[in-house]
Amino acid sequence: MGAAARDGRRRVVVTGLGPVSSIGVGAEAFHRALRAGASGAAPITGIDVRGFAHSTGCEVRGFEPAEHLTRLDHRAWGRAATFAAVAARLAVCDAGLDMDALRAARSVVAIGTTDGESRDLDDLVRQSVEHGPDGQDPALARRVSPVRLAVAAARELGLTDVETLTVCTACAAGNHAIGCGLDAVRDGSADLALCGGADALCRKTFAGFYRLGTIAPELCRPFDLNREGILTGEGAGVLVLEPLDAALRRGARIYAEVLGYGLNCDADHAVAPNEESVARCMRLALDDAGVKPSEVDLVSAHGTGTRANDVTESRAIRRVHGELPPRTVSVKSMIGHTMGAAGALASAACALALRHGFVPPTINHREPDPECAIDCVPNQALSVRPRVVQNDALAFGGANCVVVFGRGDETAAPAAVPALGAAR
Amino acid sequence: MSAVITDWTAVSPYGRGRAEFAAGILGDRTAVTALDPAGWTGPPMTEVARAPIGAPREVLGRKGTRAMDRATAMAVLAAGDLLPGEPAAPDASDAADAQAAAERTALVLGISTGPVAALTTFTADSFTGDRPYLVDAARFPAALMNYTAGQMAIWHHVRGPNSTVAAGRTAGLAALRYALRLLRAGRADTVLCGAVEEFSAERAWLEWHAAQDRVRPPVLGEGCAMLRLTRSDLASTEGAPVFEVAAVESGLAEDEPRDAARVLERCARSALAKAGVTPDEIGLVVPGEAPDAAGEAEADALAALFGGRPPRTTGCARRIGDTRAASAAFQMAAVLAHAERAPGARPALITTVDRDGPVACAVLRPAARQGPDT
Numbered sequence: 001m002g003a004a005a006r007d008g009r010r011r012v013v014v015t016g017l018g019p020v021s022s023i024g025v026g027a028e029a030f031h032r033a034l035r036a037g038a039s040g041a042a043p044i045t046g047i048d049v050r051g052f053a054h055s056t057g058c059e060v061r062g063f064e065p066a067e068h069l070t071r072l073d074h075r076a077w078g079r080a081a082t083f084a085a086v087a088a089r090l091a092v093c094d095a096g097l098d099m100d101a102l103r104a105a106r107s108v109v110a111i112g113t114t115d116g117e118s119r120d121l122d123d124l125v126r127q128s129v130e131h132g133p134d135g136q137d138p139a140l141a142r143r144v145s146p147v148r149l150a151v152a153a154a155r156e157l158g159l160t161d162v163e164t165l166t167v168c169t170a171c172a173a174g175n176h177a178i179g180c181g182l183d184a185v186r187d188g189s190a191d192l193a194l195c196g197g198a199d200a201l202c203r204k205t206f207a208g209f210y211r212l213g214t215i216a217p218e219l220c221r222p223f224d225l226n227r228e229g230i231l232t233g234e235g236a237g238v239l240v241l242e243p244l245d246a247a248l249r250r251g252a253r254i255y256a257e258v259l260g261y262g263l264n265c266d267a268d269h270a271v272a273p274n275e276e277s278v279a280r281c282m283r284l285a286l287d288d289a290g291v292k293p294s295e296v297d298l299v300s301a302h303g304t305g306t307r308a309n310d311v312t313e314s315r316a317i318r319r320v321h322g323e324l325p326p327r328t329v330s331v332k333s334m335i336g337h338t339m340g341a342a343g344a345l346a347s348a349a350c351a352l353a354l355r356h357g358f359v360p361p362t363i364n365h366r367e368p369d370p371e372c373a374i375d376c377v378p379n380q381a382l383s384v385r386p387r388v389v390q391n392d393a394l395a396f397g398g399a400n401c402v403v404v405f406g407r408g409d410e411t412a413a414p415a416a417v418p419a420l421g422a423a424r
Numbered sequence: 425m426s427a428v429i430t431d432w433t434a435v436s437p438y439g440r441g442r443a444e445f446a447a448g449i450l451g452d453r454t455a456v457t458a459l460d461p462a463g464w465t466g467p468p469m470t471e472v473a474r475a476p477i478g479a480p481r482e483v484l485g486r487k488g489t490r491a492m493d494r495a496t497a498m499a500v501l502a503a504g505d506l507l508p509g510e511p512a513a514p515d516a517s518d519a520a521d522a523q524a525a526a527e528r529t530a531l532v533l534g535i536s537t538g539p540v541a542a543l544t545t546f547t548a549d550s551f552t553g554d555r556p557y558l559v560d561a562a563r564f565p566a567a568l569m570n571y572t573a574g575q576m577a578i579w580h581h582v583r584g585p586n587s588t589v590a591a592g593r594t595a596g597l598a599a600l601r602y603a604l605r606l607l608r609a610g611r612a613d614t615v616l617c618g619a620v621e622e623f624s625a626e627r628a629w630l631e632w633h634a635a636q637d638r639v640r641p642p643v644l645g646e647g648c649a650m651l652r653l654t655r656s657d658l659a660s661t662e663g664a665p666v667f668e669v670a671a672v673e674s675g676l677a678e679d680e681p682r683d684a685a686r687v688l689e690r691c692a693r694s695a696l697a698k699a700g701v702t703p704d705e706i707g708l709v710v711p712g713e714a715p716d717a718a719g720e721a722e723a724d725a726l727a728a729l730f731g732g733r734p735p736r737t738t739g740c741a742r743r744i745g746d747t748r749a750a751s752a753a754f755q756m757a758a759v760l761a762h763a764e765r766a767p768g769a770r771p772a773l774i775t776t777v778d779r780d781g782p783v784a785c786a787v788l789r790p791a792a793r794q795g796p797d798t
Contacts, residue, residue, distance in 0.1 A: 125544050160687055263586075
């Protein structure tokens with residue numbers, strides 16, 4: 001087995017992270033916050049929440065896009081596209097990529113989203129209600145095409161030899177986008193992928209989840225007996241994926257290897273997850289990664305903090321991993337449910353955990369739910385070094401997607417790459 | 425590994441099904457009609473190209489259709505055309521085979537802005553009701569962009585990958601690239617790949633506002649075109665392959681129309697090179713004909729590519745209206761319709777440019793009956 005390929009497929013590594021979240025913007029800030037078990041929960045200010053009995057959320061506060069953006073004029077773009085562009089810029093800087101080399105490469109920019117340019121859509125609906133549809137702002141009408149999330153990221157970086165797509169598989173979209181990037185780099189149709197997800201907190205989704213009774217009043221407590229639901233969040237995460245050999249050649253810092261992924265559909269219920277199907281998705285991902293269930297030592301759960309999710313997901317984990325499953329944490333306890341960004345931000349957390357040797361906690365935890373029966377690493381991060389991490393994402397419509405990451409230093413073990421071992 | 429198109433269908437302004445679309449396109453018949461002003465709440469448009477199908481509950485029955493939008497009904501119908509029906513007398517082994525096939529079949533759907541009408545109806549309740557949370561919970565899933573693909577899976581029991589991709593007018597080709605990757609990576613044996621756009625007053629308003637600077641508003645169309653794709657090495661069990669996807673390329677233009685022409689010309693040259701085809705071997709060009717500067721850039725790129733000797737060129741938009749998300753999928757359907765009339769057709773080129781910058785093109789050609797697996 002060579003370093004660059006496994007089973008005839010190029011090996012793909014994560015070399016840059018661009019998280020934009022309620023607990024931190026940029027890889028280092030996000031890393032520190034995850035270790036500290038920080039909480040992004042606070043009263044929502046970005047949308048009008050008058051009339052809701054409770055309105056806590058995880059917003060990106062004090063966001064100053066101009067501090068990060070070089071080319072894009074964020075005033076002409078919506079909030080979600082701006083998140084995506086900032087995340088892409090942060091990821092590329094974090095990866096230490098040479099901009100000319102980046103522009104010369106064939107690339108894929110795949111951004112997942114649940115709601116697209118949701119804040120603008122909220123405003124257009126409100127304008128229509130208040131003034132009639134002819135009173136809608138044309139500038140907003142022109143910028144609600146969701147492909148603009150991916151376009152904003154690519155434009156910020158000046159990419160033109162690029163495939164841009166926005167992946168709209170709801171709350172699993174971030175993982176779908178990473179899977180798309182993995183396949184593109186693996187099969188050689190792209191030299192590099194910038195993939196992840198972005199969403200802005202919006203009235204539509206807040207009201208929808210509120211009406212379903214799934215919004216927690218104050219805190220998100222995944223896997224807790226007294227969980228009360230989700231907190232809606234927002235932000236973006238973009239990962240730089242490149243072939244292992246290219247990363248070694250340029251002496252890049254390797255966070256993690258993307259070992260594989262799996263995706264499937266329950267084809268069952270419009271909103272409720274199906275345990276057997278979620279388990280099948282995990283097995284597909286582990287097979288693609290060439291990893292046995294027993295080799296996984298950390299699960300980054302979808303872990304929304306609703307009973308429907310937490311019980312079904314933890315049962316699926318036990319189906320696949322046995323009655324003593326790996327530690328299973330929910331980053332959503334800290335950053336809320338960031339919708340299309342969720343899979344991507346959780347993937348960034350996995351990459352940081354693998355690189356720096358820690359396990360982020362599930363915060364706000366008081367009493368384990370015996371129906372879940374997993375170790376959710378309550379409240380305090382652990383200083384242990386995971387080797388293989390499974391990142392779950394489940395979406396409305398039954399679209400599941402699971403990504404498996406492995407440690408980057410094992411990827412580039414000197415025994416496997418004698419000629420390039422020194423490059424790291 | 426190459427992929428072949430083994431079947432296709434369309435729910436179009438010409439009617440429901442492949443035969444209706446082929447007859448309309450080959451007969452050079454327009455499906456554009458006068459917009460009935462009775463009950464119309466959209467902008468002052470006078471023409472439209474609607475798909476002549478009834479409301480979702482009329483075409484799919486009452487069960488499970490209360491919150492369903494037109495786009496979803498069209499996509500569910502189209503997917504049904506491309507999937508095997510239930511066996512008349514299923515036994516245990518049929519059931520196991522069907523289960524395995526369902527898990528190895530993927531759905532990839534291209535969209536532009538998604539369910540604008542459903543989303544508007546849902547969100548408006550939050551602004552007009554007595555309380556901001558008094559929205560219709562049953563309509564929440566239908567206001568999400570992956571609702572349609574999820575419903576296609578539920579209606580037809582398709583348990584493989586289920587992905588929705590937004591790429592403006594290039595959505596049909598973005599979905600095609602995504603589908604080819606799923607096949608190449610072995611994540612599915614068969615992919616139903618298509619794109620859908622519905623006509624609604626809400627979408628019409630967005631297009632109206634976006635087209636404010638133009639003299640004439642676009643004539644909006646709607647529909648869903650869908651292909652069934654299979655790995656070429658598996659196609660022998662599926663009947664005769666129709667067409668091969670020889671190359672798909674995409675790029676992104678900077679924010680000015682001239683750049684779109686440059687990027688599309690580069691993509692087209694690259695696609696032709698990958699397909700091993702010269703411009704003068706192309707027998708048919710089906711452009712996207714966007715009703716704005718993007719369409720003008722496309723025309724410039726094609727003029728530069730073919731010089732003074734353009735191949736036969738025929739678009740869809742002038743006949744079935746601007747079907748935006750579905751436009752490139754209809755362009756592929758048009759190539760396949762032409763090929764059925766003229767077996768042994770030469771390779772065809774499809775191009776598309778979106779106003780937000782994405783451009784894409786594809787080369788389709790008749791698949792060799794027993795060609796080597798490349």
